[in-house]
Amino acid sequence: MRKHLLLSALALILPLALPAQQIVKGRIENAPQHKTYMPTFKSDGDTKYPKNIILMIGDGTGLAHIASGYYANGGQLTVTNLKACGWVTTQSADAFTTDSAASGTAYACGQKTYNNAVGVDMDRKPIPNIPEIVAERKIISGVVSTDDMHGATPASFFAHQPQRRMYTEIWGDLPGSPLTFWSAGSQEAFAAKATAETQKAVREVFTVVTSLDDPDVWQAGRLGYLPTAVESGYIVDGRTDFLPKTTAFAVKFLKERCNRRRGFFLMVEGARIDKASHGNEYESMVREMLDFDEAIEQALRFADAEGNTLVIICADHETGGTTLWNGDPAKGNMEGVFVSTHHTPIPIPLFAYGPRSQDFMGVQGNEEVGQKIIKLLMQR
Numbered sequence: 001m002r003k004h005l006l007l008s009a010l011a012l013i014l015p016l017a018l019p020a021q022q023i024v025k026g027r028i029e030n031a032p033q034h035k036t037y038m039p040t041f042k043s044d045g046d047t048k049y050p051k052n053i054i055l056m057i058g059d060g061t062g063l064a065h066i067a068s069g070y071y072a073n074g075g076q077l078t079v080t081n082l083k084a085c086g087w088v089t090t091q092s093a094d095a096f097t098t099d100s101a102a103s104g105t106a107y108a109c110g111q112k113t114y115n116n117a118v119g120v121d122m123d124r125k126p127i128p129n130i131p132e133i134v135a136e137r138k139i140i141s142g143v144v145s146t147d148d149m150h151g152a153t154p155a156s157f158f159a160h161q162p163q164r165r166m167y168t169e170i171w172g173d174l175p176g177s178p179l180t181f182w183s184a185g186s187q188e189a190f191a192a193k194a195t196a197e198t199q200k201a202v203r204e205v206f207t208v209v210t211s212l213d214d215p216d217v218w219q220a221g222r223l224g225y226l227p228t229a230v231e232s233g234y235i236v237d238g239r240t241d242f243l244p245k246t247t248a249f250a251v252k253f254l255k256e257r258c259n260r261r262r263g264f265f266l267m268v269e270g271a272r273i274d275k276a277s278h279g280n281e282y283e284s285m286v287r288e289m290l291d292f293d294e295a296i297e298q299a300l301r302f303a304d305a306e307g308n309t310l311v312i313i314c315a316d317h318e319t320g321g322t323t324l325w326n327g328d329p330a331k332g333n334m335e336g337v338f339v340s341t342h343h344t345p346i347p348i349p350l351f352a353y354g355p356r357s358q359d360f361m362g363v364q365g366n367e368e369v370g371q372k373i374i375k376l377l378m379q380r
């Protein structure tokens, strides 16, 4: 993964708009195919407002990322079993091509801002995010990601900092957030990036565990789960079922702790689809896409069991200018092409399932998706 790390680092350093003209081909052979989940569609399109909303962000996930997973999985995915689809435009307030911080903030706060901003507006002033807004109605929230907790997307749902790379300050915002559950990498990142003072403050507010098998988990009122760097790293580097397992845990944990009438909001991020695409690592990207699809299955199974849960699956932007080259779906063989190591400004697909899924059809801005979620939870 050394090449990949180098390219990821370069992508962060170089301006996002810098054209990186290239064509890098990649392939996956005998992809590990999974059986998809076909939802019941009983609650899909209901006109009543949902009690719970699960927002799933595949970081960097454009049409070709989804299509790569779809064909590598034999011509099926759980996410493509859904009916309500839309397009999301992702431009930030100061750039045609967004970064994850500006787009994460647009989803989290319902407002566009500048690239690199985490939960602040164009004047660098904090703007409330969904967990903070819905807490006023006693709706509880959670965040799950395969990125580090200080990564731009998870950070947008609890932090307010003018620069996404202010990792220490971002961790410092966690104890003051209203989150009931959070889980993202890693034990190592927490030790390295959070100050001793922040670590103490986090442990005062949350029960912090390093395994979901820890007996303290179900006694906790508010919980943080810190996996190891390997458990929250790339699938191709040894991560197993962290994302689907923690998604299934999160919905159960939040359901047991929420006010029965008020419900919860959960953000789940498949972060490494983006990171693998920055590195032009096609096999790694497809493996991350397939894993994200298994996390989507967990959210949809919960939505079917509960009946009053809206699941929205989208992305913050496309990464890699990715397209398909060739494939043999029956064998799980796919070839793809990247034309960039950066984000691109092309709109991304959105899928929705459950009550009011119809509100998310059509073409919309990323900030409008955030606004709609806030409206559905606050006006119910």
Ligand SMILES: [Zn+2]
Residues within 6 Å of the ligand: 060, 100, 274, 275, 278, 319, 343
């Ligand atoms: Zn990225």
